[in-house]
Amino acid sequence: MISRLLSAVGYATRGTLVNLGYAARSFVTVLRASGAVLRRPRLVTDQIHFIGNYSLVIIAVSGLFVGFVLGLQGYYTLNKYGSEQALGLLVALSLTRELGPVVTALLFAGRAGTSLTAEIGLMKAGEQLAAMEMMAVDPVRRVVVPRFWAGVIAMPLLAAIFSALGVFGGYIVGVQLIGVDEGAFWSQMQAGVDVWQDIANGVIKSVVFGFAVTFVAVFQGYEASPTPEGVARATTRTVVIASLGVLGLDFLLTALMFH
């Protein structure tokens, strides 16, 4: 019984390590093939436009509502200590350090990530990638790499839009609806938010999440079984792995940045 359990654990561990090793090798392959996009930047800009369009509305609306909630919750908490003047600071720090990069990455995984996986998976199922190979065109360079870099570039831009609209949402609820002093709201924010410690670290987080989420999405699409069921499973895996990866990486990065 114990030996069977051990052998099952060993088998699963070995399988996981093999998969991780394969994914790591694929990541290096994508990075090494990235020179192709420098020669044809249009392939990346087209994808940024595409991915941005996919995610912009959901990111913008979510950012605004998260800002509303932060304004409300922040006011209720700060009001207990008579510190509601610091509402602007609380909203801005929450968004730039944590919520902006993390929620954007989670939404990006659900919206653009699944779309990338399904698109590449269906191209594989429809023999489009095989046709490309037979036309002496490397699908990694032509399909995977432009989408990967587009995601990496789009993520911090979307996170910035999320945070900016979140701050605006906090302002609407805190200042316009509840009546927190407008001067205090903005001046405390200006004085308390550090460009390097807060904003730059938030940007670094969103870039790292961009690498992680987009790589998971394109990798799952490229490795999907070329069947409807295979593409469906790959799309689900993208959401699960990318979301858990973002949360795990967020803890790691926060521990490194703000210790």
Next chain:
Amino acid sequence: MSNLVEIRDLHFRYDARPILSGLRMDFERGKVIAVMGGSGSGKTTILRLIGGQLLPQAGSVDVDGQTVNKLDARGMYALRRRMGMLFQHGALFTDLTVFENVAFPLREHTSLPEELIRSLVLMKLQAVGLRNAASLKPAEISGGMARRVALARAVALDPELIMYDEPFAGLDPISMGVTANLIRRLNDALGSTSILVSHDVNESFAIADYVYFLSQGAVVAAGTPREMMASSDPYVKQFVHAEADGPVPFHYPGKSLADDLGLGARA
């Protein structure tokens, strides 16, 4: 060398399941050669081995003197530039128009000016009768038309070797005849060599110079269409005349019906 493609002692299997065993085939330059056989006989696998998308466990596939299964990635891509392949369902890029699909290999492999690309693409589309469908998306055209667009794309770079994977499958009789004529005309106009994988006897025999019959991963008969029509080989006879009885069994091999119904002891 008169053969563009030579296959020698080729063995290929998926995991433990043998697909091709000891295959030897020659594909003469300038000819249309049909590879025929029932489903699962290994026809499409041969095309993928010639194109280097699969690698054999033993034996060799030579294209114009280069052993495909020994080429590195760079060599493989260089060789593929001289090949064109028509996939069974066309494999058109669904996000591009008909025009952009045909222009794709030209844009990827040449730095021709836009005007010249436009002229070349329209000429290829004219050859397959779809010049006026240039602005349509693949979802807006029929299956037969998609196959013709894929054919125009396959010959966009005037390849020396064109491979067709079941080009007649699922086509109506008119589209089938049109496609067959196109394959022959394009082969002769471009001076290419064509390998035609099909199980459609009438259309293949009408345009092929030479025919190979495959069964269970090995060549069971070969010759001109006329020789095959007159052949007394039981497999060829069964295939060409679409007979139910013959060496190819209707039932998947295994236990008898009597055994499955528990009647074995009484019998």
